[in-house]
Amino acid sequence: MRILQINLEKGWRGGERQTLFILQGLQAAGHSVGLAARCGGPLAKRAKEAGIPILPCRGTADLLRALWRVRASFDVMHAQTAQAMTVLAVLRPVLKAALVFTRRTAFQSGGRPWRQRWKWARADALVAISAAAAAAPRDLGLEVQLIPSAVQPMLPDPAQVQALRARFGLDGHRVLVTAAALSPEKDPLTLIEAVHQLRQQHPDVVCLHCGAEGAAAAGARACVDALGLQKHYLFAGFQSQVGNVLAVADVYVSSSRFEALGTSVLDACLAGLPVVATRVGGHPEILLPDRGLLVPAGDAAHLAQRLAWVLDHRDAAREMAERAQAHVRQEYSVPAMVERYLRLYRGVVSN
Template sequence: MEILQINLEKGWRGGERQTLLTACAQRDLGHNVKLVCRAGAELSLKAREAGFTVHHARSALSLAGWLALYGARFDILHAQTAGSVTGAVLSKPFHRRPIVFSRRTDFPIKTGQFFTRLKWQCVDQLVAISQAAASEPRRLGITPIIIPSATLTITLDTHRINSFLSTHALAGKRLIGTSAVLKPEKDPLTLIEAAARVCQKHPDVVFVHWGADGPSSMAARARIIELVLEKKYLLLGFQKNPEQLYPVLSAFVLCSISEALGSSILDAMSLGVPVIGTRTGGIKEVLAEGRGLLAPVGDAAAIAQHIEWLLSHPDSAQEMAANAKQYVKTEHDMHQMAQKYLTLYAKLSR
């Protein structure tokens, strides 16, 4: 099968990683996969490094033009972002190929509902990565199917772990980690408040936060200073593959206000790290049935209590983590995800 994966995002986040992971798994299963990305984007660079043919488009409009000329060469067009699905739909009268769109957010559509509904109606199948991501399409009268995101087997790098601990003088500390861009919907301020509560009682605990700067950066740094947490809450910025460092963590926390799934949570679970998340979106789906601990959105006290419980009950924490690890292995395998998409592609291509 000739498959085109399309993602025009500039950065490298969960959706871009899932795009590449899907392409790799489908290639492993014997299919010919190419990508369309934004020139210079991290996804384009990583896809080329992985041996894929990568074409470039600057915008939804330029993508539409490229697909009008070359889209008919493919059996299926898989749009992985809102912009890419726009370009695929605009050019559909020319390429006449089935379009699959993976919705990876749970944001409500506040403006442009008519045009969003029209665009989604022109897609041959809308896929949501969680029930949370499916709720808005359903509200607009679109029937999605659910195909959860997957995790890649994470290669442990002992040298990198030792270097990380040495560089930041963290040997002998109990570490609580998160990986999130510093922006309001990730709610870094709530985790900083929780850290102040935990560190007051547990002087050997240090919080490490991997993630690029964003709109909340200044507020986060100011609050860390106000709470005298400069040595207790480390903002480490963007790092490639931070999940390789998760094994040093006593717990992983994600404080998102809104989250369709949370791929960083899946990474932590796959490595046997206990997880705490907020009761929102796809997080509450992933951490259900005792796979993690849930706290109300914005509740620093509840998050701190969960962290302290995990620190004081290591055996129970590891039992919970083992349950979560098995769940990820069973439900979020990359080749199972790829096969689900391939089955869908075959159905649409008949």
């Protein structure tokens, strides 16, 4: 099959990582692939390094022109973002390919519901990465197939791990790690308060917060200063080698208020870490019934209590982490995800 993936995001986050995984898996299976991506963006750069043909686009207008040029060149066009699906919906009458859209967010869609339904219904197949991401289109009466995101093992570099420990003074501490942008939906303020409470009985705890700057950054730093946590809540910035970060951790924690799935939680599970996360989005799908600990979003006291349990019950926490690791290896592998998409593609092309 000839399959075009479409993703014009400017940065590198979970959706871009999944787009590259799909492209590499399809290519390895012998299919002809292409990528419409933003000029000079990290996704285009990494895909090019992997030998994947690129349709470079500066924005929506470029994408419209590019898709018009290749309208008869692909069997499947797969939109990986809402923006890309909008363009495909507009061009639907002239495109020869089957259209697929993967919804990677769990936010309620803004605007008028009939407009969202019209757009999503232009796809021959609508995919969601979790039940939470599928809820909005299902509420509009649309059929949705669940294909969760995937993760790959990320082997740490011992020298870089030691450098991280030295840089942040982690030796002699029990380390919590979170990987999340400093944005409101990730709710760093609740995690900071939870760490403050946790340290009352566990003074050796340090939290390493890895993630890009965002709208909540100033408030988070001010909260750390106000609570006197400067040596115990450390901002590490965006870390490209997540495996090294997970290797310094005793526990992984997510305080997000919204998550479509939670690939950072998947990464932590695959690395064998016990996980404490909010009961939102896809977190329950990953961690229930007995693969992790869940807490209500925004509840710092409950979050602190669950983190304390993990620190105080090392053997039970390790067994919990081992169950999660085995589950993620089986259900969230890249080959499993690619095979699910291939079955979907074959179905829409044959119809």
